[in-house]
Amino acid sequence: MDMLWNGWGDPAKAAPLPDAVTGVLRDLLGVKPHSTGAPALEDISVPEPALEPAVFGALADAVAGEAQVRTDAESRVRHTRGKSTPDLLLIRAGDVTDVPEAVVLPATHDEVLAVLRACARHGLAVVPFGGGTSVVGGLAPQRRAFVALDLRRMDGLLDLDPVSRTATLQPGLRAPHAEALLAEHGFTLGHFPQSYEWATIGGFAAARSSGQASAGYGRFDDMVLGLTLATSRGTLEIGRAPRSAAGPDLRHLVLGSEGAFGVITSVTVRIRPVPQxxxxxxxxxxxxxxxxxxxxxxxxxxxxxxxxxxxxxxxxxxxxxxxxxxxxxxxxxxxxxxxxxxxxxxxxxxxxxxxxxxxxxxxxxxxxxxxxxxxxxxxxRYSAPYLRDALLDVGAFAETLETATFWSRVPALYSAVRTALTDTLTRAGTPPLVMCHISHVYENGASLYFTVVSAQGEDPVAHWTPAKHAANEAVIAAGGTISHHHGVGTDHRDWYVREAGVLGVEALRAVKDRLDPDGLLNPGILLPLD
Amino acid sequence: MDMLWNGWGDPAKAAPLPDAVTGVLRDLLGVKPHSTGAPALEDISVPEPALEPAVFGALADAVAGEAQVRTDAESRVRHTRGKSTPDLLLIRAGDVTDVPEAVVLPATHDEVLAVLRACARHGLAVVPFGGGTSVVGGLAPQRRAFVALDLRRMDGLLDLDPVSRTATLQPGLRAPHAEALLAEHGFTLGHFPQSYEWATIGGFAAARSSGQASAGYGRFDDMVLGLTLATSRGTLEIGRAPRSAAGPDLRHLVLGSEGAFGVITSVTVRIRPVPQxxxxxxxxxxxxxxxxxxxxxxxxxxxxxxxxxxxxxxxxxxxxxxxxxxxxxxxxxxxxxxxxxxxxxxxxxxxxxxxxxxxxxxxxxxxxxxxxxxxxxxxxRYSAPYLRDALLDVGAFAETLETATFWSRVPALYSAVRTALTDTLTRAGTPPLVMCHISHVYENGASLYFTVVSAQGEDPVAHWTPAKHAANEAVIAAGGTISHHHGVGTDHRDWYVREAGVLGVEALRAVKDRLDPDGLLNPGILLPLD
CATH class of the missing domain: 3.30.70.3450 (Alpha-Beta Plaits)
Structure with a gap:
């Protein structure tokens, strides 16, 4: 089933706001509930795909058939951006400036390699697409034209080793499907982020996801034992042992690379027995x-x-x-x-x-x-994004952001981000509710997850932008990381560059230049354009 | 105190072989115990340092004084190679082909940067030197002339945060000294490799060390929360949170880089209360x-x-x-x-x-x-290297090597390495004793640590080389990693290149080219020369 194109999840699960929430919105935040009247998908005006017949043919050859190269408006709209609140507000306003020219659906690692080669030949950018749940602008590249590389057909369990307790999964597997396949053998992955019902294995790896049970099962990057990466220059295979001293741990060069170096085509993970x-x-x-x-x-x-x-x-x-x-x-x-x-x-x-x-x-x-x-x-535990849809439907604004730091800095980071959000939105005439929870704990620190609700303001995306920037500034100034588990994408990139530092960015840029010399993959995502 | 120049550790702790061992050597391995009569340090003939006065002056300026640039024969011999058995056999034979031109002792991060700049200007290679305990040829660069950058003066505890349980340590701190400094505050690092008494914090990080208590405290790379790296192009600082999703984890680009990208000048580690x-x-x-x-x-x-x-x-x-x-x-x-x-x-x-x-x-x-x-x-637990010295003293050969893999592959890896070592040395006329232990365990696999003892043969280094190569081939063929905790250095490099693959090596080479454009740092160590 496809996710709701202009909101979260399964349309059948949408629920109206509880009366108490409507009361809070009205009394506390000055939201005058009204229907925002977003357009229907078929009313959205999508420009014709800028795809010469030869390019279409090359893509179809790469994935063994025209059926796996979709250029219809619905497919393209469904692959436009991710699920941040600004993403939803833009698509609800009919804004398809970030639409892909085509959606390409490879079935194998070799087909991914072939797509990358075809795109290199024809100067097309490539945006790998898993569950489409990015909330940091990770699907909106800064170079046109591009194809969305939808990995949904690569959704198999390739191998399961019950002695070593490892499983090799394909990247397009959605988490519930992965859990079902593992459960047949008595195992679980134990990775349950809020995006669980829709997000994919490849996305978890590419964005260094962290699940709600991370205190017990660890983060997704703790679970990854091996990876296969398809790049413009061929294949990189990593992972001969749980741990090694053979050079830098290359798994950690791919984890968090957000599709900027290559396309993750398999992930070998640690599995555990299904809990009693x-x-x-x-x-x-x-x-x-x-x-x-x-x-x-x-x-x-x-x-x-x-x-x-x-x-x-x-x-x-x-x-x-x-x-x-x-x-x-x-x-x-x-x-x-x-x-x-x-x-x-x-x-x-x-x-x-x-x-x-x-x-x-x-x-x-x-x-x-x-x-x-x-x-x-x-x-x-997975229903908050539905609540957000309901809030947006009645003209309220709701968004989340998150960070992490060492324990001794947590109080100052908490206070700095709250203040930044509250002050900015209050000055703009929409005093917000800012809520927070500690979502993940470590021996040496914790993450803070903020939820902001306010009235929308005239132009809601433009209204939110200064508050988000102020929060990012506060995070960096208070010694936090710009993201604990959402990733960098395009939304955090300019602050990420400050966090990683000049040489950190140069090191990653060097890797990108070597593995993706034409700069085809996710241009402007994670790393700035040259 | 300096370590024994032609063996391990504290000369006062040297002990003769137990009679039972002498019996084993004679009866089982055909070793005819005899004194090998190695030369005294002062009898070793060391070539004059190839260091123009201007270069010496530039180095002295970088470290604020001529006293911190040592060119005497003893200092240089003491910084020649590490502590593998071939290293000891070579130095005992008076072979100083890998001698540095000078030993430079910086006191601060800025002095390290200054030394790198001076070396870049004068075309000198640089080999960072911590405890000097490498057993994989990690101190023998493949380009002359070079200076040994001895970090012993950078041996402070820079910061301790008891709330977050973190400490920032300088790289030249030997492990027992680090433990003593932490113990004053009631904390321990919990890192106890066999090299514990002599190895340094910077070396642990650079080589991805693993200690004997890793089941409880984790590996050294698990302990590292932040790092400062001095490179030819400036400073890279990493670590704002215990964990993050802000791009690839750059800590893992430095951990295991073996001095090929830069010099680690501080390490922030997780600390734990001293156990009751x-x-x-x-x-x-x-x-x-x-x-x-x-x-x-x-x-x-x-x-x-x-x-x-x-x-x-x-x-x-x-x-x-x-x-x-x-x-x-x-x-x-x-x-x-x-x-x-x-x-x-x-x-x-x-x-x-x-x-x-x-x-x-x-x-x-x-x-x-x-x-x-x-x-x-x-x-x-720390005395095996002393035993090796005693074996070498009586004309026996003793060396160790190690690997790791997933649990289901452990039996085949064990058997393959044992067979490779036994067959090769037996064919060469010196049937060995091959012993092994599982030294580190993980949910998904384990490491295997082999000890080989045999008669020495005519030219002991040449005699050992084919056996070591056969073991390396067996490791790679059986799906193991070329090193679980000793590292790559020069000894494992050619097999490491196969393990990392063409694109893995290219990615790391790209980072090196960007951070060390003149190729000054540890040439030929970890990565092959261009």
């Missing part, structure tokens, strides 16, 4: 600071839960920690900050960890709220 | 295969000990798992394979892990040998 038990519970802390200390204690001294998240006071009050219960009396009961703490594994292991972690959480001031908030979180 | 408890015990398994399954179970399903090692039948029989007890009745008691299992941490955590791990080990066929073998191992 999954328990999620709610905890409450008097303050974000107190809760953060509790999370830090668990991250540093253990035992490590599988899921560990903490909402700040505002997010707890609004109840965004449980999107299904927003505005309900249940979500608002009590003050302070809510944490979700989850355990997955064997019966014995989870009960041991849960008991000892509970002692640490209590010692740190936590009050257990029992299983219900945990179950609610688990039930609604 | 350290317990090491011995276990015995009927076979290497049975023991490996037990280790795999602990690595995959936990609980994870801090130290986890398993000797094969031969190594167990000889008793190399406990170098202090070699040949003793104690070391030989019982058949099968000995494992060392250690726990470090809090009282509660270690006792819980120990109890549950013991159950797994027993279920897997293990028999607990109690604390004594563990204590013996801990006592002798």
């Amino acid at each position: 038990v999954r328990v999620y519970e709610g905890w409450r802390f008097a303050s974000f600071e107190e809760g953060a200390v509790a999370l830090r204690r668990l991250a540093q001294d253990g035992p490590r839960p599988t899921v560990l998240r903490l909402s700040d006071e505002t997010e707890t009050l609004i109840g965004l920690a449980q999107p299904d219960a927003i505005g309900s009396a249940d979500a608002r009961q009590g003050a302070g900050c809510q944490a979700i703490v989850g355990y997955e594994g064997t019966e014995e292991d989870t009960s041991h960890r849960r008991e000892r972690a509970a002692a640490v959480l209590r010692e740190s001031g936590g009050v257990c709220l029992g299983a219900e908030p945990g179950e609610r979180w688990a039930h609604g | 408890v350290r317990v090491y015990e011995g276990w015995r398994f009927a076979s290497f295969e049975e023991g490996a399954v037990a280790l795999r179970r602990l690595a995959q399903d936990g609980p994870r000990p801090t130290v986890l090692r398993l000797s094969d039948e031969t190594e167990t029989l000889i008793g190399l798992a406990q170098p202090d007890a070699i040949g003793s009745a104690d070391a030989r008691q019982g058949a099968g394979c000995q494992a060392i299992v250690g726990y470090e941490g809090t009282e509660e955590d270690t006792s819980h892990r120990r109890e549950r791990a013991a159950a797994v080990l027993r279920e897997s066929g293990g028999v607990c040998l109690g604390a004594e073998p563990g204590e013996r191992w801990a006592h002798g």
Whole structure:
């Protein structure tokens, strides 16, 4: 099934806003709910594809048939940009300036190589397309014309080694499909980001994704043991051992490269047995600071839960920690900050960890709220993007951004980003609600995930841009990373360049120049144009 | 204190071979013990340094004084090559073909930059020198003339953040000194490779070192949160968060780069509280295969000990798992394979892990040998290189090599390397003892560490070379990595190039060309000359 072209996910799952949210929007943010009346897909005016017959033929040859080269308007609109709020606002406004000339669907690694060769010959740029869930402008290259290389036909489980506990997956596999294939053998990947239902294995690798159960299963880049990369100059295969001292770890040159060096055509990952038990519970802390200390204690001294998240006071009050219960009396009961703490594994292991972690959480001031908030979180864990659609539908603005740093810098980073967002949007006449949670923890630091809701303003994209830039500036100034798990794309690129530094960017540019000498792949994404 | 110039470590710790070993050498390997009568340092004939006065002056200016530019024969001999067995055999034979023209001792990052600039101006190559413990030819560049850049004066603790549990260390710090500085604050790094007593922080990072307690503390590259690199083109600073999705993880471009891109001038590492408890015990398994399954179970399903090692039948029989007890009745008691299992941490955590791990080990066929073998191992854990010196002294040959792969390939890799070494040396008339242990475990695989002992043959370096090459071929053919923790240097380079592949090498070459455009740094080390 295709994702909703101008919003998130499965259109059948769209839900109207709860009355309580409408009340918050009206009373707190001055949003006057109204339908924004976006156009239908067939009403969007898409320019003819700039594709000579010879080029179309070359692409069709590369993928063994014209059926796998789509130039119809619907296919092209469906591959225009990703799923950031600005992306949705633009497509809802009928803006298709970033439309690909064609959508090409290779079935094999060799077909990917052939597409790259054909594009090199004809000067076409190439944008690899997995789930299309980028929220950082990762699908809007800065050079025209381009083809979207949709990897959906490469969706197989190539190999599974139960002794080594490894599996080799194709890049176009969506995460639920990958989990289903692994579950047939009793295994799980354990990677559950909010984009889980739609995102793909190749995308997780290219963007260094991190899932909601990262405390237990690790980040996606922790799971990757091997990779195959199709480049304009041939194939790069990486991964002969779990770890090595044979030169720099080349896996980490491909992970996070966001399609700028080549197209990931297979990923070998670590797999684990499907857990016998999954328990999620709610905890409450008097303050974000107190809760953060509790999370830090668990991250540093253990035992490590599988899921560990903490909402700040505002997010707890609004109840965004449980999107299904927003505005309900249940979500608002009590003050302070809510944490979700989850355990997955064997019966014995989870009960041991849960008991000892509970002692640490209590010692740190936590009050257990029992299983219900945990179950609610688990039930609604992938639904926040649907809520965003509903907010946009009634004329509100909603967007998220995220960062990470070392523990001692977390309070200052939290405060700096909140202030930047609040001040900028307030000055622009749309005072926002800024909510935050700690979404991923490490021994040495944590990530902060911010959600902003406000009135839209006249031109919503132009209205948001200064706030987003102010948040990026605040992140860099406070010593944070410009992205903990969304990636760089085009939206973060100018700040990423400052984070990586002149020589960091030059090193990556050197790699790109060598592997993609014609600059075909994702021009302007991750790295600036020359 | 300086390390022994023609052997390992502290000359005061040298010990004669136990009689039992002499017996093994004579009866099993046909070694006729005799003193090899190596020359004294002052008898070695060292050519005059090829250093014009202007060049000497430029170097002295870079490090603020002539005293920090050493051109005397002793300093230069002490910086000639590393500590592989061929390195020791060559220097004992008075071979100083790889001698540096000078030893330069910078005190700061800026002085390192200045030295690189001076060397670029005068066409001198530069070889960064930490502990000088390379066993892969990592200090013998393939371009003359060069200076050894000895980092011993950069040996400070620059910063310690007890909240984030991070410390920033200078590269010339030897590991015991780093541990002492951290212990003043109640912390440990937890990195204890066999080279521990002499190796440095910068070397650990440059070569992707792995310590004996890696099951608990992780590898050195797991510990690194940030790095500063001095290059010919300026400074690269990396590390704003424990983890990030902002592009490829540049830390992993520097880790393992073996000085080919730049000089590491600071390393920010994860630190942990000094453990309350350290317990090491011995276990015995009927076979290497049975023991490996037990280790795999602990690595995959936990609980994870801090130290986890398993000797094969031969190594167990000889008793190399406990170098202090070699040949003793104690070391030989019982058949099968000995494992060392250690726990470090809090009282509660270690006792819980120990109890549950013991159950797994027993279920897997293990028999607990109690604390004594563990204590013996801990006592002798850094002494194997002294034993090698004693073997070389009496005319025997001893060398080690190591690799890693995924669990399902471990048996074939083990067998292939053993066969390659045994066959080659037997054909050459010196049938060897080949011993092996699993030294590091991961969820998805393990490393194999081989020790070879034989008679020396006429020209011992020439005698060993075909066996080493055969082992390298076997590693690559069996799907292993050419090095799990020793690195590439010059000895593994030609096989590393095959492991990394054409595009992998080209990507790294592109980085080198950009950061070190004159090719000054470690020419021919890691990457082949152009």
